[in-house]
Amino acid sequence: MRKFITTIQNIFKIEDLRKRIGYTVLLLLVYRLGSYVVLPGIDPLQLESLKSSASEGLLGLLNLFSGGAFGNASIFALGVMPYISASIVIQLLGMMVPYFQRLQREGESGRRKVNQLTRYLTIIILALQGPAYITALHNQLPETAFLLGGFGYNVFATVILIGGTMFVMWLGERITDRGIGNGISLIITIGILADLPFAFVAEAGSRFNQTTGGLLMFVVEIIILFFIFVATIMLVQGTRKIPVQYAKRVIGNKQYGGVRQYIPLKVNAAGVMPMIFAQAIMFFPMLLSGFEATSGIAVAFSDYTGFWYNLVVAFLVMAFTYFYTAVTVNPNMMAEEMKKNGGFIPGVKPGKKTAEYIDSVMSRITLPGSIFLAIVAIIPALARNMGINDQFARFYGGTSLLILVGVVLDTLQQIESHLLNRHYDGLMKTGRLKGRNG
Secondary structure: OHHHHHHHHHHHHOHHHHHHHHHHHHHHHHHHHHOOOEOOOEOHHHOHHHHHHOOOHHHHHHHHHOOOOOOOOEOOOOOOHHHHHHHHHHHHHHHHOHHHHHHHHOOHHHHHHHHHHHHHHHHHHHHHHHHHHHHHHHHHOOHHHEOOOOHHHHHHHHHHHHHHHHHHHHHHHHHHHHOOOOHHHHHHHHHHHHHHHHHHHHHHHHHHOOOOOHHHHHHHHHHHHHHHHHHHHHHHHOEEEEEEEEOOEEEOOEEEOOOEEEEEEEOOOOOOHHHHHHHHHHHHHHHHOOOOOOOOHHHHHHOOOOHHHHHHHHHHHHHHHHHHHHHHOOHHHHHHHHHHOOEEOOOOOOOHHHHHHHHHHHHHHHHHHHHHHHHHHHHHHHHHHOOOOHHHHHHHOHHHHHHHHHHHHHHHHHHHHHHHHHHHHHHOOOOHHHHHHO
């Protein structure tokens, strides 16, 4: 506890880190305030039916990711999911289309071009989702709730929704560049955390009002949630270490190498992205049907407690785990770097054989990681079927829990890296290195 308090004190002692945290909090506050700004031309006093329909089911999950903006008919109602959907498409194209593969190999310039194309695709997706959302508002709200109407208003509202999502994207980019990083992820996390107190109070109230097992069942639920939380942390932080032996090298009069080091390969190298990708795919049927699950596939995939929905989600999570791991972990590059630095894995030939060995290890450790991710993805449905409140059940697993754990750990790591960097600079107060701080 004392170490934690000391770390907090050190954070506020460092001016640059203090400014970054303050800047991040300010932009997150702007986002939270914007989620309550209702679209122009809609009476905010007549949104109860929309909030009711957006409190459960797949719409409730979409409302959770938008921080409640979806149910508030806010200017941020579509959130960042269109941007995530566009990112999925661009990354898939990067696996199949040579042009996008070249962009990925061009370094920083290629990354900027890919980001620009992602923004353009986001606008196209928003141009499709915006009218669908306006149509859903007309179906959910009474006509008296619309102070304006007609085709012109629908175009105007769609432009507002597009501008709202692009502004949220801009906030995320500012947090990444000038804040503490992970801008888009932090925005999603804040939206999820905003719903946690209400979900907790709702579940406690429902248990205390029951005549059988009230308080005892609530305590059991909290204990189960705690163990799921710990298991998720273990999944996020779990690694498999590969030993690497570095040959002895003599440079000048000094001898380097001759020691064994380890390359940590994460069990869940894909992080939270498979969950987000899978959820984005599952939103498509409902988006195409105008947010109204009336028949066919939209009905089957709008019930997140149903068998087919969870079966498809589990399959997509496992598939995207392998896909995203293949995108983020490059065995050939790792083998080439080891060879350049005189390193080798004991018992494995350098070069192609090393790349094949790393790839086989990643495949073996990714399988249990993907299965565990799939289980985490369907736990909320199991919790809901066991009688837990719909809002509170979402925190038992799924994207909500994994995002919370992953983003919190990443943010703490970002802050720790700032602390370590400042400590390193503080040791170099004399000599030529001091000029770097200028």
